Amino acid sequence: MTVKDSSLLRRFADRHGYAxxxxxxxxxxxALAAVRGPHLFTSDGAAYAIVSAAPLIMATMALTPIAMAxxxxxxxxIGPLVGFVNVGLVFWLIKSGVTSPLFIIAFAIGVxxxxxxxxxxxxxxxxxxxxxxxxxxxxxxxxVNLMITDRPDGMTPAWLTAWGTPTSVLSPxxxxxxxxxxxxxxxxRTSFFHNLRVMGFNERTAYASGVPLVLTRVGAHAIxxxxxxLAGVLYTAVIASGDPAFGQQYTLIVVTALLxxxxxxxxxxxxxxxxxxxxxxxxxxxxxxxxxxxxxGASFVVQLVYGLxxxxxxxxxxVFARSGLxxxxxxxxxxxxx
Amino acid sequence: MDPTARITIISPxxxxxxxxxxxxxxxxxxxxxxxxxxxxxxxxxxxxxxxAASRTLSTGQMQxxxxxxxxxxxxxxxxxxxxxxxxxxAAAGCAGSNQNxxxxxxxKSSQQGLKSLPSDIRAAYTDFDGPTGSSxxxxxxxxxxxxxxxxYASSYAGNTWRSGxxxxxxxxxxxxxxxxxxxxxxxxxxxxxxxxxxxxxIRQLVNQGADIILLCCSSAxxxxxxxxxxxxxxxxxxxxxxTSAEGSVNVYGxxxxxxxxxxxFVAKQMGGKGNMLLxxxxxxxxxxxxxxxxxKKALKKYPNIKLVGTVAGQWTDQIAKTEVLKFxxxxxxxxxxxxxxxxxxxxxxxxxxxxxRKLPPMTIGGEKGAACYWTKHxxxxxxxxxxxxxxSEATGAMSxxxxxxxxxxxxxxxxxxxxxxxxxxxxxxxxxxxxxxxxATWIEPKDWFTxxxxxxxxxxxKAPLGxxxxxxxxxxxx
Numbered sequence: 001m002t003v004k005d006s007s008l009l010r011r012f013a014d015r016h017g018y019a020x021x022x023x024x025x026x027x028x029x030x031a032l033a034a035v036r037g038p039h040l041f042t043s044d045g046a047a048y049a050i051v052s053a054a055p056l057i058m059a060t061m062a063l064t065p066i067a068m069a070x071x072x073x074x075x076x077x078i079g080p081l082v083g084f085v086n087v088g089l090v091f092w093l094i095k096s097g098v099t100s101p102l103f104i105i106a107f108a109i110g111v112x113x114x115x116x117x118x119x120x121x122x123x124x125x126x127x128x129x130x131x132x133x134x135x136x137x138x139x140x141x142x143x144v145n146l147m148i149t150d151r152p153d154g155m156t157p158a159w160l161t162a163w164g165t166p167t168s169v170l171s172p173x174x175x176x177x178x179x180x181x182x183x184x185x186x187x188x189r190t191s192f193f194h195n196l197r198v199m200g201f202n203e204r205t206a207y208a209s210g211v212p213l214v215l216t217r218v219g220a221h222a223i224x225x226x227x228x229x230l231a232g233v234l235y236t237a238v239i240a241s242g243d244p245a246f247g248q249q250y251t252l253i254v255v256t257a258l259l260x261x262x263x264x265x266x267x268x269x270x271x272x273x274x275x276x277x278x279x280x281x282x283x284x285x286x287x288x289x290x291x292x293x294x295x296x297g298a299s300f301v302v303q304l305v306y307g308l309x310x311x312x313x314x315x316x317x318x319v320f321a322r323s324g325l326x327x328x329x330x331x332x333x334x335x336x337x338x
Numbered sequence: 339m340d341p342t343a344r345i346t347i348i349s350p351x352x353x354x355x356x357x358x359x360x361x362x363x364x365x366x367x368x369x370x371x372x373x374x375x376x377x378x379x380x381x382x383x384x385x386x387x388x389x390a391a392s393r394t395l396s397t398g399q400m401q402x403x404x405x406x407x408x409x410x411x412x413x414x415x416x417x418x419x420x421x422x423x424x425x426x427x428a429a430a431g432c433a434g435s436n437q438n439x440x441x442x443x444x445x446k447s448s449q450q451g452l453k454s455l456p457s458d459i460r461a462a463y464t465d466f467d468g469p470t471g472s473s474x475x476x477x478x479x480x481x482x483x484x485x486x487x488x489x490y491a492s493s494y495a496g497n498t499w500r501s502g503x504x505x506x507x508x509x510x511x512x513x514x515x516x517x518x519x520x521x522x523x524x525x526x527x528x529x530x531x532x533x534x535x536x537x538x539x540i541r542q543l544v545n546q547g548a549d550i551i552l553l554c555c556s557s558a559x560x561x562x563x564x565x566x567x568x569x570x571x572x573x574x575x576x577x578x579x580x581t582s583a584e585g586s587v588n589v590y591g592x593x594x595x596x597x598x599x600x601x602x603f604v605a606k607q608m609g610g611k612g613n614m615l616l617x618x619x620x621x622x623x624x625x626x627x628x629x630x631x632x633x634k635k636a637l638k639k640y641p642n643i644k645l646v647g648t649v650a651g652q653w654t655d656q657i658a659k660t661e662v663l664k665f666x667x668x669x670x671x672x673x674x675x676x677x678x679x680x681x682x683x684x685x686x687x688x689x690x691x692x693x694x695r696k697l698p699p700m701t702i703g704g705e706k707g708a709a710c711y712w713t714k715h716x717x718x719x720x721x722x723x724x725x726x727x728x729x730s731e732a733t734g735a736m737s738x739x740x741x742x743x744x745x746x747x748x749x750x751x752x753x754x755x756x757x758x759x760x761x762x763x764x765x766x767x768x769x770x771x772x773x774x775x776x777x778a779t780w781i782e783p784k785d786w787f788t789x790x791x792x793x794x795x796x797x798x799x800k801a802p803l804g805x806x807x808x809x810x811x812x813x814x815x816x
Contacts, residue, residue: 037542037545037546039542039545039546045545048538048541048566049538052534052537052538052541055534056534145622146621146622150621150622150627151557151622151623151624151627152533152557152558152559152622152624153558154558161562164562165562165565165566235534238534238537238562239533239534239537239558239559239560239561239562240559240561240562241557241558241559241561242558243533243557243558243559243622244622245531245557245620245621245622245623246533246559249530249531249532250532253532283538286535286538287538287542290527290538290539290542291542291546293525293526294526294528300495300528302528302530303530
């Protein structure tokens with residue numbers, strides 16, 4: 001195998017090889033869904049499935065650049081942040097009569113980018129541990145959400161409610177997903193993104209190679225903020241109200257999706273494909289399990305299965321990665337990316 | 339861009355000479371100020387210099403980085419991004435200009451539904467916080483004949499309350515209605531307090547052919563799923579909580595009144611003055627908040643009572659115990675009274691006793707252990723309040739579901755009742771001598787949503803089984 005071998009398939013495998021396991025899992029889950037809940041494959045079922053999974057997909061994409069930036073960066077605050085966008089939209093903007101989509105989307109993206117940039121500056125500028133910063137962010141936002149409102153309530157403007165009740169697969173939520181994906185592929189072509197990956201693999205080497213560490217890390221957080229804001233808007237559309245208690249459990253689900261998507265929290269490895277597939281996997285697991293009647297134990301069965309599949313997926317992924325390393329030495333150098 | 343070219347900057351540095359390329363001289367080299375505004379060539383030149391320097395220090399065999407790798411965001415890509423952003427905003431703008439204003443999810447403010455109820459029943463609705471419009475299922479006809487399938491979208495299963503209600507549903511109610519040929523089966527899903535999962539599960543239950551959906555302890559977030567079910571001819575019954583959506587019939591006690599009665603009792607026992615502690619449930623959960631509203635409302639009458647603290651016991655004994663212990667150890671002043679939600683009073687009780695204090699006037703709810711302690715220490719100023727008995731509320735919900743499917747026509751969106759209280763004599767009557775002070779199973783009220791009481795809420799009433807079903811723990815045989 002030489003460097004010059006760059007057939008389309010080869011390039012795809014190089015770039016997205018990390019997502020092989022989640023993609024395989026996706027195929028299995030779709031087959032299971034076809035047997036257990038065929039309604040998923042009707043126009044109505046698919047439309048609702050997309051809308052239901054959309055916030056999770058966006059939130060997982062938000063975590064991706066932060067995870068890729070390395071230093072064990074998993075943004076624990078993601079759940080409460082999406083929740084904050086949700087209650088902020090419903091109880092500040094919509095309650096005071098602001099219902100224009102322009103303002104609502106701008107507000108959602110604005111506040112979450114601001115929050116993420118502050119987190120990024122604390123992590124990169126002051127060199128605080130990411131886990132400490134994001135855990136603080138988690139606690140602060142969870143508290144702020146309950147200060148904004150102490151019970152789930154409120155309503156959404158008609159256009160946003162309509163987003164949550166799609167009539168076909170080509171709904172606004174699908175549009176937002178596609179836009180998010182396109183935005184990612186564009187970002188992935190910039191040198192900023194290359195810097196991000198280099199930094200994720202080895203910060204010292206990146207520094208020596210001229211990568212501006214602070215700027216790149218804050219940039220990763222800013223991108224995460226955009227996706228978190230969109231996740232907040234989509235989640236608000238799904239529940240058509242504001243829920244302050246939402247968010248605490250959500251972080252766990254998003255992190256599960258991230259890991260299931262093959263994205264390494266060690267940094268460097270990952271991408272939008274993995275995030276999307278991981279999120280859909282998580283959605284389909286809970287979807288498939290809901291068709292079985294486990295009675296009182298159902299929620300624990302779901303968590304148990306998440307855990308088992310996660311460990312299994314990581315194990316299989318690691319075995320693949322090892323054999324890949326042995327098989328494809330390049331010009332005497334070990335392939336460390338992908 | 340060839341993906342393999344990209345890595346040439348890093349691979350050799352990382353794999354061959356990771357430590358050697360970062361000698362002291364380089365470590366203190368100022369970082370390259372790579373910004374989007376800077377011209378590519380300047381940056382590339384500086385990077386080249388740095389890497390050349392590092393190369394001289396390493397063992398060689400290194401390639402110069404391809405220049406194109408360091409080019410900044412291309413103009414075409416920037417333009418594409420801008421166009422994309424503009425498109426999203428424009429699409430959003432269009433959607434908004436067409437239809438602004440509030441959408442679904444408005445609770446029906448009409449009092450029409452309440453007016454159709456007998457006046458003595460209407461009294462139970464004082465301070466009630468659920469929707470009280472007329473029900474859209476007054477003329478509902480089911481899609482199929484009995485036996486029907488029930489979908490139960492439960493949101494949590496991790497405490498004694500949830501297991502109490504599920505146990506009553508699965509082991510008592512479903513078999514009884516099955517025997518009568520009214521119910522075929524009940525499918526249970528659990529969402530572990532995740533609203534979006536519960537929404538998805540409700541839709542799935544509808545799609546799987548459930549004739550009616552049962553929800554527990556829901557919030558406004560579930561409204562879209564209730565509307566989804568209603569649009570497909572599937573009514574939703576919510577017990578121990580409410581949704582403000584029109585398509586749900588809500589069945590629960592008047593929790594605001596319950597909270598007020600509990601606070602009133604403790605305040606009176608305190609002599610109208612002193613320090614009070616409130617042990618609440620889950621902040622943000624609607625029924626938890628309803629009780630707290632009642633407590634705060636009642637306390638307005640007692641200006642000399644100071645609410646010195648509110649801790650969240652999460653309706654779980656272990657958490658309540660930890661939280662109250664924490665509170666007591668940081669608040670040395672005397673606590674003259676405690677109001678606590680139920681399904682955590684054993685924990686509160688243990689915390690007070692373990693801290694070496696005397697049990698102040700306090701409320702208890704359905705946990706048998708607390709009632710047991712009371713029968714052994716009758717001097718304790720307490721009272722048992724039935725606010726949300728799990729088995730009884732589930733029993734009421736089951737009857738209401740079958741009545742709706744039978745086309746009996748519910749009159750109002752929410753069905754409620756006053757709370758009941760047990761004094762020491764009633765508690766003694768249902769508590770055996772050899773009781774256990776740690777028993778966390780539930781005491782149920784004698785009568786809660788009886789068939790006779792429920793008849794008041796239907797246009798064409800008829801008890802589905804012709805009799806009441808006994809609730810274990812209530813001491814009544816039904």
